[in-house]
Amino acid sequence: xxxxxxxxxxxPTIEEMTKFCGENSERFSLLNExxxxxxNTEQKIxxxxxxxxxxxxxxxxxNKLICNVFAEDSAFTVMVxxxxxxxxxxxxxxxxxxxxxxxxxxxxxxxxxIHYRVTSKEHFDDIKILLSVKCS
Numbered sequence: 365x366x367x368x369x370x371x372x373x374x375x376p377t378i379e380e381m382t383k384f385c386g387e388n389s390e391r392f393s394l395l396n397e398x399x400x401x402x403x404n405t406e407q408k409i410x411x412x413x414x415x416x417x418x419x420x421x422x423x424x425x426x427n428k429l430i431c432n433v434f435a436e437d438s439a440f441t442v443m444v445x446x447x448x449x450x451x452x453x454x455x456x457x458x459x460x461x462x463x464x465x466x467x468x469x470x471x472x473x474x475x476x477x478i479h480y481r482v483t484s485k486e487h488f489d490d491i492k493i494l495l496s497v498k499c500s
Contacts, residue, residue, distance in 0.1 A: 398492065
């Protein structure tokens with residue numbers, strides 16, 4: 365479960381990535397559409413960071429990376445970096461599941477990276493809150 369699309373020889377289509385997400389395929393599609401329509405992000409299918417990350421959708425705005433959304437079997441993971449100030453402004457509004465990701469973020473500058481796995485409506489709602497703060 366949660367395997368990623370790792371074959372670097374075959375660039376997947378957005379449709380193939382969506383289908384790969386199984387029961388979370390609709391959320392995968394909705395998140396990508398929401399980022400593009402709400403924040404005018406540009407989408408690009410990428411396999412950016414090495415063998416274990418696999419294929420995902422990079423969202424950029426004016427050449428600045430907003431996040432990567434990696435397709436997984438039955439789920440997807442959003443990789444995003446926020447500042448500590450951004451995390452703190454929304455921390456108490458988020459599910460315990462999300463707070464644990466923030467508590468264990470990979471430190472970077474005045475904030476850090478999280479690799480947030482979405483497997484439910486509650487996770488979907490929380491990642492939208494995190495990305496809204498990132499894009500504001």
